[in-house]
Amino acid sequence: MKSYLSYFKLKFTIGLQYRAAALAGISTQIFFGLVYILVYVAFYESDATSIPMPLNELVSFLWLNQAFFALVYLWYKDKDIINLIKTGNIAYELCRPQDVYMMWASKIFGERLSNATLRFLPVIIIAMLLPAPFNLDLSITLPRFIIFIISFILSSLLMTFLVLLYHIICLFTLDEKGIVNIFMVVSDILSGLVLPIPFFPTFFQNIANILPFRYISDFPFRLYVGNIPLKEGVIGIVVQIIWMIILIIIGQILMKKALNKAVIQGG
Amino acid sequence: MNLYLKYFKIHLKSEMQYKMSFILSFVSQFFVFFGYYFTIICLFDKFSNLKGFSLYEVLLTFGIIQFGFAFCESFFRGIDQFDRLIVDGGFDRLLLRPQNILLQVFGQEISFVKLSRLFQSIIVLIIAIINIDVVWDIKKVITLICMLISSVLIFLSIFILAASYCFITIKGLEVRNVFTDGGKHMAQYPIGIFKKGFVFFFTYIIPFGFVNYYPLLYLIDKVNNDLYMISPLITILYLIPCIFIFYKGVKKYSSVGS
Numbered sequence: 001m002k003s004y005l006s007y008f009k010l011k012f013t014i015g016l017q018y019r020a021a022a023l024a025g026i027s028t029q030i031f032f033g034l035v036y037i038l039v040y041v042a043f044y045e046s047d048a049t050s051i052p053m054p055l056n057e058l059v060s061f062l063w064l065n066q067a068f069f070a071l072v073y074l075w076y077k078d079k080d081i082i083n084l085i086k087t088g089n090i091a092y093e094l095c096r097p098q099d100v101y102m103m104w105a106s107k108i109f110g111e112r113l114s115n116a117t118l119r120f121l122p123v124i125i126i127a128m129l130l131p132a133p134f135n136l137d138l139s140i141t142l143p144r145f146i147i148f149i150i151s152f153i154l155s156s157l158l159m160t161f162l163v164l165l166y167h168i169i170c171l172f173t174l175d176e177k178g179i180v181n182i183f184m185v186v187s188d189i190l191s192g193l194v195l196p197i198p199f200f201p202t203f204f205q206n207i208a209n210i211l212p213f214r215y216i217s218d219f220p221f222r223l224y225v226g227n228i229p230l231k232e233g234v235i236g237i238v239v240q241i242i243w244m245i246i247l248i249i250i251g252q253i254l255m256k257k258a259l260n261k262a263v264i265q266g267g
Numbered sequence: 268m269n270l271y272l273k274y275f276k277i278h279l280k281s282e283m284q285y286k287m288s289f290i291l292s293f294v295s296q297f298f299v300f301f302g303y304y305f306t307i308i309c310l311f312d313k314f315s316n317l318k319g320f321s322l323y324e325v326l327l328t329f330g331i332i333q334f335g336f337a338f339c340e341s342f343f344r345g346i347d348q349f350d351r352l353i354v355d356g357g358f359d360r361l362l363l364r365p366q367n368i369l370l371q372v373f374g375q376e377i378s379f380v381k382l383s384r385l386f387q388s389i390i391v392l393i394i395a396i397i398n399i400d401v402v403w404d405i406k407k408v409i410t411l412i413c414m415l416i417s418s419v420l421i422f423l424s425i426f427i428l429a430a431s432y433c434f435i436t437i438k439g440l441e442v443r444n445v446f447t448d449g450g451k452h453m454a455q456y457p458i459g460i461f462k463k464g465f466v467f468f469f470t471y472i473i474p475f476g477f478v479n480y481y482p483l484l485y486l487i488d489k490v491n492n493d494l495y496m497i498s499p500l501i502t503i504l505y506l507i508p509c510i511f512i513f514y515k516g517v518k519k520y521s522s523v524g525s
Contacts (some may be wrong), residue, residue, distance in 0.1 A: 009377075024445075034450070035449060038453075042317055044312045046315075046317050052313055175288055176290075177288070179292065179295070182295045182298050185299055186298065194305070195306045199310060201312050
């Protein structure tokens with residue numbers, strides 16, 4: 001366990017070095033947040049007959065998505081891991097006395113958490129300072145906050161295991177484009193990152209609700225802004241844990257299968 | 268032009284070496300931008316209009332922007348990744364050849380995978396054109412063609428301008444993505460739906476408005492001035508100084524060595 005923690009720490013501290021990249025990330029997030037909100041505001045001003053979500057909740061939800069974007073988006077390829085797979089250096093990984101699955105998971109988690117740590121605060125502060133209706137409203141009751149914190153921790157773990165699963169699929173395809181790209185795009189859409197789930201047509205909403213993707217960003221952030229009742233929140237946490245276990249099991253099995261017939265690409 | 272065609276053939280041959288990978292990447296590219304269209308269709312499912320614009324009018328402005336962007340990303344990708352040429356010193360090699368520099372830079376990379384986005388935007392455009400509430404006559408067809416051309420020109424200008432930055436900064440600016448990608452994202456919508464400041468920005472600073480918004484107003488008879496028909500061609504005026512700046516950069520260029 002200690003060794004995995006040090007992998008996590010290593011990736012985390014390395015990630016914190018990239019401040020210039022973080023600055024670019026922050027400006028991108030703020031700009032895109034604004035653009036998204038402007039579009040929604042224009043829609044709300046045009047036709048307010050059947051709005052799926054109150055505007056203030058929607059705006060806060062979108063800002064939370066942008067602020068923690070580095071921790072919730074699913075289109076993510078860990079360059080190191082992909083390189084290991086493509087160059088055959090994965091052989092070295094296999095020599096280590098650790099479980100590759102947990103090792104990669106701690107690496108991915110460390111990297112993503114460091115990215116988010118550098119980015120989220122400036123985005124949140126600027127979003128809070130904006131004039132209404134564009135501002136982020138952080139007010140929340142204590143019980144809701146506690147449930148949010150639990151669900152958010154779980155959601156970032158869920159993200160890690162899901163992203164890891166895609167990297168394991170790369171072990172089979174030996175290519176990070178193609179099919180893996182399709183998986184990533186579809187999961188980004190179904191996680192409600194592209195368009196909040198209440199805006200989906202009913203049919204797609206039902207699909208998104210069954211699948212695990214929405215528990216990564218849609219669930220914790222909508223819980224925060226008050227769009228999901230507390231009771232549902234508690235149930236959601238249980239669902240998150242179940243999905244996490246399922247993802248870990250699938251990931252471990254696939255990993256074993258892949259490594260059993262691993263072909264080392266060159267030397 | 269002949270030179271570019273030669274580059275074209277070489278790149279095509281090299282991509283066709285890995286057929287399966289090419290097909291899968293091609294399909295996956297199709298999905299990448301699917302999210303945009305999914306969003307807009309869902310939103311119009313919930314809201315009846317966007318500041319008076321209908322779904323197909325918005326799809327048209329979307330399609331026009333995506334068309335130009337995908338076109339430039341496919342055929343002029345070399346200029347998009349110009350910083351690589353500068354960083355690894357490859358640009359020196361190009362300068363030694365007695366051929367047009369800009370053309371050589373364009374030919375450095377041609378991405379056939381990105382063509383899938385181009386096809387996608389064409390499909391969306393066709394759907395929009397069939398369903399949009401416009402009585403087509405020769406003037407309006409000309410307008411539409413001008414829109415397509417100007418969309419390509421504006422992204423080409425932006426790419427060239429961004430490449431010129433590399434002469435100063437060496438490394439490509441990540442912040443520029445905020446302007447190209449963010450600007451692109453906004454310009455996909457009819458810009459009139461935004462606040463005045465943005466309309467000003469997209470009319471006079473980066474003239475995205477002339478690419479799709481003002482001609483759209485003409486297409487759907489919101490304005491009747493025939494001048495709007497050729498308004499997309501204003502982007503040519505935008506392209507010329509961009510090329511000029513690029514050549515100015517080439518003159519001042521000093522190699523990074525290696």
